[in-house]
Amino acid sequence: MENIIKNLNIVVVDDDPAIRHVCYSILKKNFVNVITFDNGLDALSHIKENYTDIVLVDLKMPKMDGHELIGKITELDKDIVIIVITAYASIENAIEAMQKGVSDFLPKPFTPDELRLAIKKAADKRELIIQKAKALKEKREMEENYLSFVSHQLKSPLFAAQQLLYLLEEGDYNIEADVLSIIKRANKRINEATKLVNEWLLVSRLEKSGFSGNFTETDVIGLINSEIERYNEQIQAKDIKVYKEMPEYFNVETDPSAFSMVISNLISNAIKYNKKGGKIFIRVNEIGEYLKLEIEDTGIGIDKEYIPRLFSKFFRIRNEKTKNIEGTGLGLVIIKKIVDEHNGSIEVESEEDKGTKFTILIPQRHHKSNPNNN
Numbered sequence: 001m002e003n004i005i006k007n008l009n010i011v012v013v014d015d016d017p018a019i020r021h022v023c024y025s026i027l028k029k030n031f032v033n034v035i036t037f038d039n040g041l042d043a044l045s046h047i048k049e050n051y052t053d054i055v056l057v058d059l060k061m062p063k064m065d066g067h068e069l070i071g072k073i074t075e076l077d078k079d080i081v082i083i084v085i086t087a088y089a090s091i092e093n094a095i096e097a098m099q100k101g102v103s104d105f106l107p108k109p110f111t112p113d114e115l116r117l118a119i120k121k122a123a124d125k126r127e128l129i130i131q132k133a134k135a136l137k138e139k140r141e142m143e144e145n146y147l148s149f150v151s152h153q154l155k156s157p158l159f160a161a162q163q164l165l166y167l168l169e170e171g172d173y174n175i176e177a178d179v180l181s182i183i184k185r186a187n188k189r190i191n192e193a194t195k196l197v198n199e200w201l202l203v204s205r206l207e208k209s210g211f212s213g214n215f216t217e218t219d220v221i222g223l224i225n226s227e228i229e230r231y232n233e234q235i236q237a238k239d240i241k242v243y244k245e246m247p248e249y250f251n252v253e254t255d256p257s258a259f260s261m262v263i264s265n266l267i268s269n270a271i272k273y274n275k276k277g278g279k280i281f282i283r284v285n286e287i288g289e290y291l292k293l294e295i296e297d298t299g300i301g302i303d304k305e306y307i308p309r310l311f312s313k314f315f316r317i318r319n320e321k322t323k324n325i326e327g328t329g330l331g332l333v334i335i336k337k338i339v340d341e342h343n344g345s346i347e348v349e350s351e352e353d354k355g356t357k358f359t360i361l362i363p364q365r366h367h368k369s370n371p372n373n374n
């Protein structure tokens with residue numbers, strides 16, 4: 001029989017040294033990487049650490065029996081192809097093993113050709129599984145690229161349309177007030193579309209190539225103050241009071257524009273989802289080696305059942321209270337990605353009709369530890 005497949009990684013688990021020896025010597029001759037174990041525990045720790053294509057398992061073994069091992073392997077990676085070698089292939093055993101994802105049986109004793117044939121069949125199956133996974137991955141990537149491609153293509157016509165509308169708004173055309181208000185509304189809608197396109201492009205870039213931030217020593221208080229300033233009009237319009245509880249300076253190793261984006265999205269939410277005459281508290285503290293930033297509002301709050309979904313793409317709570325509030329549902333996704341890149345954490349506490357508090361922890365020095373992992 002010709003060589004099975006080069007570089008196939010096979011694990012043989014059998015407490016019978018004769019079987020291990022036979023499998024090893026036959027398979028080795030066929031350019032296969034083969035390793036044998038006399039018990040399930042050692043085999044499992046090997047499979048955990050090493051790329052494995054096919055496992056041959058004996059059912060009756062001390063310590064961990066074959067059934068348990070099969071269960072553990074499929075839990076670990078359901079794409080590993082499993083062959084059972086057994087002298088006692090009772091129907092019940094076979095059914096149980098098949099249900100657990102075993103693809104073939106090799107009854108003992110077997111001839112070298114029978115072994116090779118079983119491995120050949122398993123190798124074909126494995127190849128098919130790998131090809132399928134590859135095709136699926138390519139399809140997913142294509143879909144993602146397609147979305148960013150379309151977003152890119154949308155950018156310039158949107159920008160051009162917006163420029164024209166600004167020209168009508170600002171220019172000297174003697175446009176009647178009611179027409180002007182329609183133009184302004186159209187411009188606002190285009191603004192929303194531009195924001196969606198930009199946020200979507202940012203999310204796909206962060207997902208694809210991660211975050212290429214420029215971490216530098218930055219006074220975040222300055223950034224926070226200028227973001228509050230930027231939202232001044234909306235804060236006034238809703239008669240909101242902003243309370244700042246923060247030191248005069250606070251230096252953190254961060255990417256200033258990414259940090260501003262985090263603050264900006266949180267302040268924007270604290271305004272949008274606040275009530276008229278509401279309050280916003282912005283607190284900055286030092287907790288050990290972390291910067292702790294809290295942004296709390298006295299707004300509409302968030303129903304507990306939605307909290308786990310807040311950081312999912314395009315998720316927005318839709319109800320009577322939110323139906324007139326605009327947004328794309330990407331703000332918190334972006335915040336979470338930026339915080340993760342800082343090896344930080346973000347938490348939400350909220351009570352319906354009372355308000356919401358977002359708490360962010362990020363290390364003052366940019367390093368690898370994550371407070372979530374402690």
Ligand SMILES: Nc1ncnc2c1ncn2[C@@H]1O[C@H](COP(=O)(O)OP(=O)(O)OP(=O)(O)O)[C@@H](O)[C@H]1O
Nearest residue numbers: 269270273301315316317327328329330331332356
């Ligand atoms: N402070 C808050 N109070 C109440 N609900 C909030 C608050 N912040 C976020 N939410 C809820 O979480 C959802 C997701 O927030 P996120 O900031 O990701 O998106 P958005 O504000 O809807 O749109 P975008 O930020 O992209 O413009 C919001 O639609 C809102 O329902």
Ligand SMILES: [Mg+2]
Nearest residue numbers: 265269327331
């Ligand atoms: Mg938002």
